[in-house]
Amino acid sequence: MTELRGNNRAMFWRILRRLLGANRGRLFVMLLALGAGAAVTAALLNLQVDAKRRLTTEFRAFGPNVVIVPKGSLSSSSETLPQSIIHAVPANVPSGRVTTLSALYMVASVSVPPSEKSVSAVVAGINPLSFTQGSRSAIPNRSVPSSENVCVAGVRFAKQVGIEPDAELVVASGDRRESCRVANFRQTGGSEDNRLEIDLRAAQRLAYLPDRISMIELIVPGTPAEIQNYIADLQRRIPDAEVRPVRQFTEGEARIYNRISGLLTATVGIVLLLTALCVMAAMTNVAIERKMDVGLMKAIGGATRRVVRLFLAEAALLGLAGGVIGAALGILLSIVLGKAVFGVAARPRLIVYPVAVGLTMLVAILSAFPLRRLASIRPASVFRGEA
Amino acid sequence: MFLRLVADSFGRRPRHKLLTGAALALGMGVATAALSVALDVGDRLAKEFRSLGANLVVTPKADSLPLEIGGVDYRPVNAGAYLPEADLPKLKTIFWHNNVIGFAPILDVRAMALPFSREGRQLASWIADVPVVGTWAGRAVPLPDGGEFHTGIAKTNPWWRIEGHWFSDDGRECVVGRALAQKAHIKVGDLISLAVGRVTKIPAPFKVTAILDSGDPEDESLVIPLSYAQSLAGKPEEYRKLYVSALTKPEDAFARKDPKTMTPAEFDRWYCSPYISSIALQISEKLSGTDVRVIRRVAEGEGQILTHVEMLLWLVTLAAMLAAALAVGASSAASVMERQAEIGLMKALGAGAATVGFLLAAEQLLLAFVGGGVGYSLGIVLARLLGERIFGAAPEPTLLVFLVVIGLAAIVTLLGSAIPLRRASRIEPAPILRGE
Numbered sequence: 082m083t084e085l086r087g088n089n090r091a092m093f094w095r096i097l098r099r100l101l102g103a104n105r106g107r108l109f110v111m112l113l114a115l116g117a118g119a120a121v122t123a124a125l126l127n128l129q130v131d132a133k134r135r136l137t138t139e140f141r142a143f144g145p146n147v148v149i150v151p152k153g154s155l156s157s158s159s160e161t162l163p164q165s166i167i168h169a170v171p172a173n174v175p176s177g178r179v180t181t182l183s184a185l186y187m188v189a190s191v192s193v194p195p196s197e198k199s200v201s202a203v204v205a206g207i208n209p210l211s212f213t214q215g216s217r218s219a220i221p222n223r224s225v226p227s228s229e230n231v232c233v234a235g236v237r238f239a240k241q242v243g244i245e246p247d248a249e250l251v252v253a254s255g256d257r258r259e260s261c262r263v264a265n266f267r268q269t270g271g272s273e274d275n276r277l278e279i280d281l282r283a284a285q286r287l288a289y290l291p292d293r294i295s296m297i298e299l300i301v302p303g304t305p306a307e308i309q310n311y312i313a314d315l316q317r318r319i320p321d322a323e324v325r326p327v328r329q330f331t332e333g334e335a336r337i338y339n340r341i342s343g344l345l346t347a348t349v350g351i352v353l354l355l356t357a358l359c360v361m362a363a364m365t366n367v368a369i370e371r372k373m374d375v376g377l378m379k380a381i382g383g384a385t386r387r388v389v390r391l392f393l394a395e396a397a398l399l400g401l402a403g404g405v406i407g408a409a410l411g412i413l414l415s416i417v418l419g420k421a422v423f424g425v426a427a428r429p430r431l432i433v434y435p436v437a438v439g440l441t442m443l444v445a446i447l448s449a450f451p452l453r454r455l456a457s458i459r460p461a462s463v464f465r466g467e468a
Numbered sequence: 469m470f471l472r473l474v475a476d477s478f479g480r481r482p483r484h485k486l487l488t489g490a491a492l493a494l495g496m497g498v499a500t501a502a503l504s505v506a507l508d509v510g511d512r513l514a515k516e517f518r519s520l521g522a523n524l525v526v527t528p529k530a531d532s533l534p535l536e537i538g539g540v541d542y543r544p545v546n547a548g549a550y551l552p553e554a555d556l557p558k559l560k561t562i563f564w565h566n567n568v569i570g571f572a573p574i575l576d577v578r579a580m581a582l583p584f585s586r587e588g589r590q591l592a593s594w595i596a597d598v599p600v601v602g603t604w605a606g607r608a609v610p611l612p613d614g615g616e617f618h619t620g621i622a623k624t625n626p627w628w629r630i631e632g633h634w635f636s637d638d639g640r641e642c643v644v645g646r647a648l649a650q651k652a653h654i655k656v657g658d659l660i661s662l663a664v665g666r667v668t669k670i671p672a673p674f675k676v677t678a679i680l681d682s683g684d685p686e687d688e689s690l691v692i693p694l695s696y697a698q699s700l701a702g703k704p705e706e707y708r709k710l711y712v713s714a715l716t717k718p719e720d721a722f723a724r725k726d727p728k729t730m731t732p733a734e735f736d737r738w739y740c741s742p743y744i745s746s747i748a749l750q751i752s753e754k755l756s757g758t759d760v761r762v763i764r765r766v767a768e769g770e771g772q773i774l775t776h777v778e779m780l781l782w783l784v785t786l787a788a789m790l791a792a793a794l795a796v797g798a799s800s801a802a803s804v805m806e807r808q809a810e811i812g813l814m815k816a817l818g819a820g821a822a823t824v825g826f827l828l829a830a831e832q833l834l835l836a837f838v839g840g841g842v843g844y845s846l847g848i849v850l851a852r853l854l855g856e857r858i859f860g861a862a863p864e865p866t867l868l869v870f871l872v873v874i875g876l877a878a879i880v881t882l883l884g885s886a887i888p889l890r891r892a893s894r895i896e897p898a899p900i901l902r903g904e
Contacts, residue, residue, distance in 0.1 A: 104805075106801075106805055106888070107802060107805060110798040110801050110802050110805075111798065111802075113794055113797075113798050114794055114795045114798035114799070117790065117791045117794035117795060118791055118795065120791070121787045121788065121790070121791035124787055125784060125787060128780065128783070128784070132780055135776070136773070139769075139772060139773050139776060140769070140773070142768060142769035142772050142773070143520070143765055143766070143769040144765045144769075186537045186538070188535055188537070188542065200533060201533075201535065202533055202535070203535055203536060203537055237533065237759075238533060241532070241533045268761075268764070269763070269764045269765065270524075270525055270761040270762050270763035270764050270765075270767075271525075271763060271764075271765065272534070272536040272539070274761065275533055275534045275535075275536055276536075325683065326683065327683065328627045328682065328683030328684070329520060329521055329625075329627045329683070329684070330520065332519070332627045333517075333519045333520035333521070333627065336516060336519050337513070337516050337517065337519070337773070340513065340516050340858060340859070341513065341773075341777055343857075343858050344505070344509065344781075344854075344858045344859075345780070345781075347854050347857065347858060348501075348502065348505050348781065348784055348854065349784065351498070351501055351502075351850055351854065352498055352501070352502055352784060352787075352788040355494050355495075355497050355498040355501070355788075355792075355850075356494075356495075356498055356788060356791045356792065356795070358490075358494045359491050359494035359495040359498065359791075359792055359795045359796070360791075360795045362487055362488075362490040362491035362494060362795075362799065363487075363491040363795040363796065363798050363799035363802075365487055366484065366487035366488055366491060366799045366802055366803060367798070367799070367802040369483065369484070369487070370802065370806045414787075418783050421779075422776055422779045422780055422783065423776060
């Protein structure tokens with residue numbers, strides 16, 4: 082009995098091999114269509130999963146979305162926070178690194194020696210003082226100076242005082258003085274244009290507030306829900322300060338994120354669905370050509386179930402072959418395209434591969450289903466052309 | 469005769485035609501839907517980005533340096549320059565006036581506030597040094613063509629939430645920031661008198677119409693109509709700062725060029741594109757004496773994200789079209805391959821290779837047009853559903869998409885059937901008819 086079954090199985094595979102090899106042209110065409118479907122499925126699924134992650138890091142371009150300020154402070158008060166509070170800020174979130182900026186604000190007199198004329202301006206002690214972030218620098222490609230007494234001048238401040246690049250400035254508050262060299266200009270359209278940014282320690286010396294800061298600005302990447310959780314968690318860690326979202330950006334980002342991710346999901350969903358149906362229609366078109374084959378096999382004694390199983394197996398194998406090659410190509414494509422669009426190669430999500438292959442196999446098998454109907458028809462009708 | 473043959477042949481093998489047609493319709497449906505979405509998404513998302521608020525700020529060119537910490541300007545009222553309020557309607561006359569979706573002038577003044585309950589009972593003594601923001605809440609700006617344009621602070625600061633309703637621009641009403649309301653126990657319906665300098669008699673109060681929750685320093689301020697702020701500050705018909713929210717096109721390398729270095733043709737192209745920089749230039753041309761700056765945080769972030777999302781959607785479209793093309797091509801190739809006997813017969817009856825080719829090609833083309841047309845309709849319906857669901861607005865079907873899709877359908881079916889056609893039309897009839 083087992084021998085008979087073993088023989089049957091061997092015969093099954095032999096017939097299957099012949100079926101596949103019979104018409105090279107048709108085989109190629111089916112593999113092409115299935116492969117294309119698999120490639121598109123894999124590429125789109127990979128891109129879509131990746132794109133949502135990317136979006137949350139793209140929002141960094143908007144700048145700080147969370148601030149830490151002294152508790153219950155009004156803007157007009159001069160309360161400060163201890164600088165050590167920065168150590169309580171978690172630096173990593175699932176979506177990436179949290180960028181922090183500590184600042185101490187004061188009003189001081191700025192003059193350009195040797196002129197005695199001084200201008201009252203807002204001076205911000207910033208740590209880390211960056212020379213490129215958020216600025217359209219008038220002096221391209223400056224090398225980053227290492228010494229402490231460099232500063233960045235807002236463009237309107239610079240125009241008001243009449244500052245040239247590399248000018249030396251003297252900042253005075255009370256009887257304390259600090260000098261610095263203008264390394265770059267900053268133009269943001271915001272309040273940064275009207276002020277002078279110096280190193281935090283120099284500002285702390287000027288204001289006679291060692292180790293104190295006015296506020297910390299954070300750029301927190303992540304989905305809207307992740308950012309809210311981060312804020313709540315951070316507030317628990319530092320109960321002595323107030324952790325606030327910058328609502329202009331957290332709300333705007335949440336709206337935009339939801340819209341874009343909704344759009345992407347819907348578009349990819351529609352494209353995948355229609356592509357699957359299209360491939361299925363194409364494959365069915367090819368499959369119903371086989372009706373003579375089906376009729377013949379039944380005429381020489383093949384049981385309906387065996388015949389159907391044979392064709393379904395053929396379809397499954399084709400789906401597998403097309404899927405394996407196509408999905409691999411698709412993932413490769415999405416990596417390349419991810420690099421082209423976002424500048425960084427998309428990380429392949431391994432789950433996408435088996436999903437794409439599985440879907441392709443499903444499509445191939447489903448498109449062979451019309452043959453089930455044919456298999457239950459009498460062979461004579463098929464040969465007469467009545468099927 | 470040719471047409472008769474085509475028509476006759478078209479009517480045969482309906483199941484095949486249906487399946488090939490279905491594959492075509494579905495494939496072209498994908499292409500249409502993806503293409504419509506990709507073409508439309510830039511405009512729709514640009515509108516979404518306006519929920520971030522103003523992307524341009526206008527200040528007097530001759531202004532002194534603001535002393536701004538935490539959003540509060542500590543300059544005395546008489547320091548610095550002001551701009552004429554009468555110039556503001558000119559904003560809606562620039563080349564890109566349709567892209568200006570909102571603007572609001574600001575005048576800051578510091579005053580003393582005396583709160584009263586609704587019944588007139590004094591709630592506290594004078595609160596000193598209250599920041600007062602004068603602006604428009606809902607102003608109807610007359611347009612050159614006679615219509616009206618409604619704008620106000622809600623358009624430039626859409627994240628401001630109010631409990632109550634905004635004041636009317638000529639009413640003696642105000643909106644109190646949440647922190648200030650909490651400190652002074654002020655509620656909606658209460659009255660506040662404002663005064664600057666020495667007070668001889670208590671001025672007529674403003675009615676509190678709402679409490680403001682902005683998350684910004686304005687939570688500690690009082691927001692009143694611009695006209696009243698102007699009289700408090702002694703600066704009639706003037707303002708100090710203007711926020712503008714404009715729909716823009718993401719900047720590319722061309723947009724970032726210095727307009728002074730462009731050739732006249734390039735300058736025209738730049739001027740006639742809604743880049744943030746060209747809109748800024750147009751505003752500074754119409755409002756004299758102003759310094760118009762781009763709020764980079766908002767504008768650049770928007771540009772970058774829009775560009776990437778658009779690119780991504782175009783890639784999705786291309787991938788969809790490619791897959792559809794391959795599937796449809798495969799389908800038409802298969803259906804031609806099975807017609808070898810028919811082709812053999814035609815040749816045996818004396819048809820030349822070219823005639824056979826044309827006949828089959830014509831049939832495929834007819835199928836392509838029909839299937840493509842159905843697919844286009846399907847795609848448009850899907851694109852509308854998607855647009856309405858996501859953005860609340862459906863994309864308009866364009867002629868361009870229709871032509872592209874029909875063209876694609878034709879090309880793909882012809883290419884798909886080309887190779888088996890060529891092979892088939894060259895074969896000798898006799899072996900085919902014999903069944904080899």
